[in-house]
Amino acid sequence: MITNMEKQAQAYEIMANNKDLNLKATELRLGLPGSESPEREVVVHGSAIKILVAGAKRGFSDAINGGYGVGLVKNGGQETDVLVTPKPALLEKKTQVSDKLNGQSSSPAPKQQVVGWPPIRSFRKNTMAVSHTKNEEKDDPKIGSGCLYVKVSMDGAPYLRKVDLEIYSCYLDLSSALEKMFSCFTIGQYGSHEVRTRDGLSETRLMDLLHGSEYVLTYEDKDGDWMLVGDVPWDMFIASCKRLRIMKSSDAIGLAPRAREKSRNCTEPNNE
C-alpha cells in the first residue's frame, strides 16, 4: 500500500517534470493536512526553484499548501511575483523598516498590492468590484482589479478579522498572514508564559498549537459549501471563496471527503 508521503512524492515528481503550468493547475493534490516534506521543488517558468519550508511549519500551512507553492505572475509577466520564501511579506517588510532605520530610503518593493493603498473605502472597492464583474462578464476578473475582503473567523476567538484575498498571490502568503493575525488569540488560550518556557524559540504560538494539527483552514464557497482550503488552484479559490473559518480539526473531519468529491466533479480525474 502506498503511503501518503510516497503519493505526495509522486505528485511532486510529476509536477517537476511537467512544464505546463495549466496541467499542474488542475492536478489534484494527495497529501492530507498534517503531512509535510521539508523541501519542495517547484517548477516555475521552466526553472526549478526550491521552496524551503521551515521545519517548524507543520499542519496549518501544509494543509493549505499541499503542493501549491507556486506564486502567480502579475502584469503580463513583466515582473515575476513568485514568492518563494516562507513568510515573504514579513521578510520584505523587515528589510524596508531596517533600511529606514538606517536612514536610507528603501528600494521600491516588487509590485505587490500595498495594504490600504490607494486610500479607497471598502464599500467603494466592493461596489466597484461587483460593477466590473457585471460589465466585463466575458473577461476573467483581472488580478488586482478589485478587492476581495472576506471575513475570517476562528473557533474560540472573540472577534472576526477581515482579509483582502487580492493582496496575496498564493496559499503560502495567506497562511503566513493568518498565522500572524490569529497567533494573538492562541496566546490568550495557552498563556504566553507556558509557551515561552516550552522551547524558548520565537515560534509562533499558532504553530505550537498546530503541531497537533488542532486547527484546519476552511472556506465557504459560492454555493455555500464548506471546503478545506488548498484543494484547488489559487485562482479558483479566490474566485469562489466567500469567507474563511479556522476550525477545529475535529469539526472538519467530515469536510475532507466532500471537498475532494466536489473537486473531482469539476476538475480532471485524479490519478490514483
Add this chain to the structure above:
Amino acid sequence: MALSFPEEVLEHVFSFITSHTDRNTVSLVCKSWYEIERWCRRRVFIGNCYAVSPGIMIRRFPEVRCVELKGKPHFADFNLVPDGWGGYFYPWVCEMSRAYPWLEEIRLKRMVVSDEGLELVSKAFKNFKVLVLSSCEGFSTDGLAAIAANCRNLRELDLRESEVEDLSGHWLSHFPDSCTSLQSLNMSCLSSEVSFSALQRLIARSPNLKTLRLNRAVPLEKLSTLLHRAPQLVELGTGAYSAEARPDVCSNLAEAFSRCKELKGLSGFWDVVPFYLPAIYSVCSRLTSLNLSYATIQSPDVTKIVTQCPNLQSLSVLDYIEDTGLNALSLSCKDLRELRVFPSDPFVADANVSLTEQGLVAVSEGCYKLQSVLYFCRQMSNSALTTIAKNRPNLNCFRLCILEPRAPDYLTLEPLDNGFGAIVENCKQLQRLSLSGLLTDRVFEYIGKRAKKLEMLSIAFAGDSDLGLHHVLSGCDSLRKLEIRDCPFGDKALLANVSKLETMRSLWMSSCSVSLGACKRLSQKMPRLNVEVIDEQGDLDSRPDSSPVEKLYVYRTVAGPRLDMPSFIRNMAQNPTYMR
C-alpha cells in the same frame, strides 16, 4: 458679588451660540458661565470617544439631547486598523440610557454598534428622533428592525456606508403604520431587498420625507412609483439604475422626476444603463449636489449630464469623466464648491481613461468658488499644482492621491515639493491636506512654515528623515489630526515635540520608524496622552526597546488608559518594564 445678569438671561443668550468651539470658549470665561453653560448645553460633540468617558460627559452635561461620537482613526477606512481595535458604542448607550431619558439624536462615526445597543436606543429614549451611523459596523438588520419598530417619533435613519450584517430586508416592514414622522432615510449600504409594498406605504405616509436614499436592490422600473408618492423629495438616491431599455418605462420615469420640483440632490446610480439617463434631465437645472461616483458611464454621458447642471455645488464622479468632461464642467458649473473624482480601476498601472492633472487645472480655472477637492489621478506636475494654487487661493480642503506611491513630477521627474509648497503658500485658509507622490523633507518645511490654518494632514510614502515630521509638529499651529503611513519618521521628531501632541486630537503613525522605547518615553513624559502601540506580531513584552512598532496611535485623554484594548494593543503607560 452678584452676577451682572440673571442666569435666565445668560442662558437665553447662550442659546444662540450653537458651534461647539464657541460653547467651549463660553464655558471658559468664568466659573458661573461654566455652570450655566453646562446646564443648558444640548448638543455634545466628542471627536474621539476615548478622549473622555461617558461618566465624565454625563457629569458635566446633564441635559443633553444630541450626542455625536467618533471612534476609530480615519485610516480604519482603508483597513489599516485591525478588527477588534475598539470604538464600542455599548458602554456609551448603557450610561446614556440611564442619564438621558430625553435623548433625541445620536450620530456615530466609525464606531462598533451592536444589535443590543440599537435595541437599547429604541427602548430607552422615548422621544428618540435621529440616528446617523456613518461607517459603523457590528450590527445587523435585526437592530434596525428594533429601531423601526420602537421609535415612534423617528425622523432620521441614516446608515451611510456602514457595514451591516444583512440578514433580510424584513426590518423595513417593522415601521408601524402609525409612524408618519420620517424625514430622512438612507439605506443605500444595505444589499437585501426590502418589501417594495412596505417601502411604498412607508413613503406614502411620510409627508415630511425629504431625503430618501434607496439601496441597489430597488429596481429602476419601480422608482417612478416611489417618486409619485414623494414629489416633495429634496434628495434622492436611486437604486440600481438599470433595466431593459423600454421607452415607456423611461418616459414614466422622466415624468415622475419632473414632478419633483424640490429635488436638489441625486445619488445612487449603480449599474447605469445610459438609455435611462435622459430621465433625469428635467431636474438637472435645479441640482446642487450630484453623486455619480458609482456610475460606470463614459465621458460623453457624464458630460451631457453635468453640463445641464448650472447650479451644481458638489460633484462626485469617476475618472470616466476624463479631462474633456472636467473642462466642460469648468465652463458650465460656475457655482461648484466641491469636486471629488474617484478612480474607476485603481489597481491597474495604466488606465484607459484620459484623466490627468489637466482636468483639475481646468476646474481650478473655471470654478471660482471651488473650495474642496478630492482627486485621484495617475500623474501630476509641480507646474500644474502651482497653477491650481494660484487659481484657487480659496481652497480649504485639498486631497490629492496619485495612485502610484512616490510618483515624481511626470514632466521633470523631480519631487512634488514645490507644487504642494505652492498650495500651502497660496491657500492660506487650507484646513485639510492629503499629500501623495514623491516628496522630500522640503515639502514639510513649506507646510510647517505656511500651513498655519491646517487642521488635518495625511501623509503617505513621503519624506526623508525625522526632520520632515519635526517641521510639521513644530510649525503647524492649528494641527489637530495627523495621520502618517510608510514614512521614515522616527523617534527624534516625536520626542522633540511631545507637548504638541497634547494640543492635537490624535496622531497615527504606521509602518514608520518609531521604536518601542520611544513610545514608552513619550508615555512617561506625557501622562495625559494615551500612547497605544498596535502590533500583531505578538510578544511585545519581550521585544527590545530598539525594535520598531507596527502602528502607533497617540491621543489626548482625560479618561486614562482604556480598558477595552484587545491583546495586540498596549498602552505604554501600563507597559511593565523589563531590564534589557
